[in-house]
Amino acid sequence: MPPADRYVSKAPLRVRFAETDMMGIVHHAAYIVYFEEGRSHFSREVGAPYADLEEMGYSLAVAQVNARYAAPAVYDQALMVGCWVEKMGSRGITFGYEILGSDETVLVSGYTRHICVNRAGQVQRIPAAWLDKLTAGLDAAGGLV
Amino acid sequence: MPPADRYVSKAPLRVRFAETDMMGIVHHAAYIVYFEEGRSHFSREVGAPYADLEEMGYSLAVAQVNARYAAPAVYDQALMVGCWVEKMGSRGITFGYEILGSDETVLVSGYTRHICVNRAGQVQRIPAAWLDKLTAGLDAAGGLV
Amino acid sequence: MPPADRYVSKAPLRVRFAETDMMGIVHHAAYIVYFEEGRSHFSREVGAPYADLEEMGYSLAVAQVNARYAAPAVYDQALMVGCWVEKMGSRGITFGYEILGSDETVLVSGYTRHICVNRAGQVQRIPAAWLDKLTAGLDAAGGLV
Amino acid sequence: MPPADRYVSKAPLRVRFAETDMMGIVHHAAYIVYFEEGRSHFSREVGAPYADLEEMGYSLAVAQVNARYAAPAVYDQALMVGCWVEKMGSRGITFGYEILGSDETVLVSGYTRHICVNRAGQVQRIPAAWLDKLTAGLDAAGGLV
Numbered sequence: 001m002p003p004a005d006r007y008v009s010k011a012p013l014r015v016r017f018a019e020t021d022m023m024g025i026v027h028h029a030a031y032i033v034y035f036e037e038g039r040s041h042f043s044r045e046v047g048a049p050y051a052d053l054e055e056m057g058y059s060l061a062v063a064q065v066n067a068r069y070a071a072p073a074v075y076d077q078a079l080m081v082g083c084w085v086e087k088m089g090s091r092g093i094t095f096g097y098e099i100l101g102s103d104e105t106v107l108v109s110g111y112t113r114h115i116c117v118n119r120a121g122q123v124q125r126i127p128a129a130w131l132d133k134l135t136a137g138l139d140a141a142g143g144l145v
Numbered sequence: 146m147p148p149a150d151r152y153v154s155k156a157p158l159r160v161r162f163a164e165t166d167m168m169g170i171v172h173h174a175a176y177i178v179y180f181e182e183g184r185s186h187f188s189r190e191v192g193a194p195y196a197d198l199e200e201m202g203y204s205l206a207v208a209q210v211n212a213r214y215a216a217p218a219v220y221d222q223a224l225m226v227g228c229w230v231e232k233m234g235s236r237g238i239t240f241g242y243e244i245l246g247s248d249e250t251v252l253v254s255g256y257t258r259h260i261c262v263n264r265a266g267q268v269q270r271i272p273a274a275w276l277d278k279l280t281a282g283l284d285a286a287g288g289l290v
Numbered sequence: 291m292p293p294a295d296r297y298v299s300k301a302p303l304r305v306r307f308a309e310t311d312m313m314g315i316v317h318h319a320a321y322i323v324y325f326e327e328g329r330s331h332f333s334r335e336v337g338a339p340y341a342d343l344e345e346m347g348y349s350l351a352v353a354q355v356n357a358r359y360a361a362p363a364v365y366d367q368a369l370m371v372g373c374w375v376e377k378m379g380s381r382g383i384t385f386g387y388e389i390l391g392s393d394e395t396v397l398v399s400g401y402t403r404h405i406c407v408n409r410a411g412q413v414q415r416i417p418a419a420w421l422d423k424l425t426a427g428l429d430a431a432g433g434l435v
Numbered sequence: 436m437p438p439a440d441r442y443v444s445k446a447p448l449r450v451r452f453a454e455t456d457m458m459g460i461v462h463h464a465a466y467i468v469y470f471e472e473g474r475s476h477f478s479r480e481v482g483a484p485y486a487d488l489e490e491m492g493y494s495l496a497v498a499q500v501n502a503r504y505a506a507p508a509v510y511d512q513a514l515m516v517g518c519w520v521e522k523m524g525s526r527g528i529t530f531g532y533e534i535l536g537s538d539e540t541v542l543v544s545g546y547t548r549h550i551c552v553n554r555a556g557q558v559q560r561i562p563a564a565w566l567d568k569l570t571a572g573l574d575a576a577g578g579l580v
Contacts, residue, residue, distance in 0.1 A: 022455035167310035
């Protein structure tokens, strides 16, 4: 569950047929992509699109992924990917996630840790030009980071 | 690192173009599929193919995935997916993984926790017919579970 | 281009990071999944969800895929997947597609041919219970099949 | 079927669990990735790795994909991806494919058309440094292009 003071963005998505596996449910690796979709949505929503960071020559390289699977999703199911900033540092961010079914049941939860790197893969401070937008967006949304 | 007394299976694989992303490296979700490939290989190698378990009407549903990313892999790179049994219970298994580059550098490490379920998704004991083969195979390979 | 008398459903989607490759653009196999997303959307929109057909024990197995790539899409780009019925038979359907950028440029076009099969993989007539809904939906939308 | 005078490279692969879908068979988009794997293997085998072309700053952008699906593959199945040069031009190549089961049955066949582009996406002649290796490799293998 997100801490009470966090801004949680909610990305709606619908399960694609290609994301199912022979068990008849969504393959576990697909949720890792849903997490990514959740944080893309989060970044757009608070006004600091991840695409902008990429254009500046930086990436938030994934250092760790953790996912817990509570219940399966199926083809065509409407899901909601909740995403928030779990922890923020000068060189990295940890995002938290909850993937919910239509009845608000938590199907999958988890977090991803990211390190800011430049094109050469060297660790960098998150550029102020992007971080300031993120912070301003979160302030406006009334959510602490 | 795998505990010293474990049998570690090594699945060779080569990075596919489709598994790269716009950062020019392997996308982080692809390694979760590599983990899966590693445990498929492990199960075949010890003589208890996962495909057999599926045919018996059981699955090892994924309950948790954890991956730590130390260094990136690139297109066409030859990798080795080390896989071992981290923990074994009557209703579940935890597998450990290390994905190595050609110079034995650990690029990604992690684990996945699994629960045995039947076609209806109900938790079940791992069927003896499959588990016995797994145990026998590990004994023969000189590796404890 | 869709024939003038066809109903064209338009599924909006946004390119995911995982769908890009090291060329910095969307990987060509991802559009095949976009096509699938387009026909899922089409079927929901005309009131004959593909998920219903699956529940009845039938599938529209893919017999052929053809895609022509005119221009690349990039991460975070908003796309529209146009989908229509190109040809309809008693045992199969051919869907046509156009994937458009925000300025209506056609990035990718193509078609997929499908054969109706049951769970055993045997060719079947498309079940009337589903086909009638599809036809009624297309009539209501003013589009011929 | 490949023309009689062509060199056909054969890439072995095994179906991954993640590549299956809820129909219990390999998802049709996965074969497009198998085609890609087939031509990667082809290029390595004849001594002109595609990775080298990428390093030189060129890509063989996909202009068209065509695949015909005759029979399904399943999880853990051992497949062989036959790949050959169907047509060669100064600015593009067409590859042909046949994906075979262990009994040599053709499961999927198809072709992909490629155009040589530079990093800016502009059409270019295929660089001689790479093309010469490809031609020499095919000569050595006794297969015409």
